[in-house]
Amino acid sequence: MTTETHAAELRTARDRFISQWGVISTAWGINRTMAQIHALLLTAPTPLSTDEIMAALQISRGNVNTNLRELVGWGLLRIMLRKGERKEYFEAEKDVWKIFCIIARERQRREIEPALAVLRECAERTAKLKGGEAESFHRTMRDLGDFVTSAAGAMDKVSRSERSKIMPLIFKMLK
Amino acid sequence: MTTETHAAELRTARDRFISQWGVISTAWGINRTMAQIHALLLTAPTPLSTDEIMAALQISRGNVNTNLRELVGWGLLRIMLRKGERKEYFEAEKDVWKIFCIIARERQRREIEPALAVLRECAERTAKLKGGEAESFHRTMRDLGDFVTSAAGAMDKVSRSERSKIMPLIFKMLK
DNA sequence: CTGAACTTTCAGTATATATTGAAAATACAA
DNA sequence: TTGTATTTTCAATATATACTGAAAGTTCAG
Secondary structure (H helix, E strand, O other): OHHHHHHHHHHHHHHHHHHHHHHHHHHOOOOHHHHHHHHHHHOOOOOEEHHHHHHHHOOOHHHHHHHHHHHHHHOOEEEEEOOOOOOEEEEEOOOHHHHHHHHHHHHHHHHHHHHHHHHHHHHHHOOOOOOHHHHHHHHHHHHHHHHHHHHHHHHHHHHHOOHHHHHHHHHHHHO | OHHHHHHHHHHHHHHHHHHHHHHHHHHOOOOHHHHHHHHHHHOOOOOEEHHHHHHHHOOOHHHHHHHHHHHHHHOOEEEEEOOOOOOEEEEEOOOHHHHHHHHHHHHHHHHHHHHHHHHHHHHHHOOOOOOHHHHHHHHHHHHHHHHHHHHHHHHHHHHHOOHHHHHHHHHHHOO
């Protein structure tokens, strides 16, 4: 029966997406389960409960709970409540542009800023030292800091723009 | 004595950079030792040998060797030979713009392209399926793929440009 | 209140990843 | 060749990270 084949094909593709997304995520410093839950919810037609996620990915309650909170903390998931039910249901932000903006801003806040603090501190500590080695070290810290500041600033501007305004600009610039 | 204080301050700043770079790197899916070796060489006034790196970071020969090869594989280090010596000395690329370009292109090749392949495969597999769920899944895969393709394309263009040509453009755009 | 529905926590355990160090392989001067 | 300096490999081990599941905590309808 064609309907069953189609349903099976959809399931296969979705499983493949969830599984591969988990693999790729580890290369980007994101834990496997978190990425899989995100992939599951990103492709779920309706919000899912903890129990449904446990069943779909075959993982424990504690694991699901921890990673759901983390994803909510990133702002990638919304909690939905159904009338007359106490259970929480989770729904992923599905707009790709919004997902990008959320991740860009959160990484900025959580990782880029601490890195910049270290670079600035190292640059300051050596600002007044004499001698080739100290001056060269200071220059390296300053250059790195300046670069990261520019890159982060560009990312920030992009992620604060309206997609419809910024994307044409980027395309035009890169033509 | 001031000279000693200065030397000590430089050492402190450098140690702090190396140590913190190692911490930050793990958030980006790069292993700690690899980042520390890179930080060490980035701030070394001259190329260093395996033994010198072992001594500076207090780590084993095998570990140093593995991570040096990996860094050479990324193109972030050059191997230098001294006349009359058999030992290899390692020198880091110090131009921040070049470092950025190397990392951008390597991550593109190693991680973005495989991810794109999965997205495209999932989109294709479900292209002809009927029904709301299948169509919605297909759209998600397509949107994600399109977005990653654009972002990677922009990154590629930037990293292939002359720094002096692209940076002013970016700044102008973001003014 | 009480108790059932649900969520959170966390000690114990499992898994994945990184590191060691010594042996094997390689390179090369004599 | 042969001996020595150097690099590479890899089994054993250590460490970091993720996961489980049950117990404790919370919430709320009745």
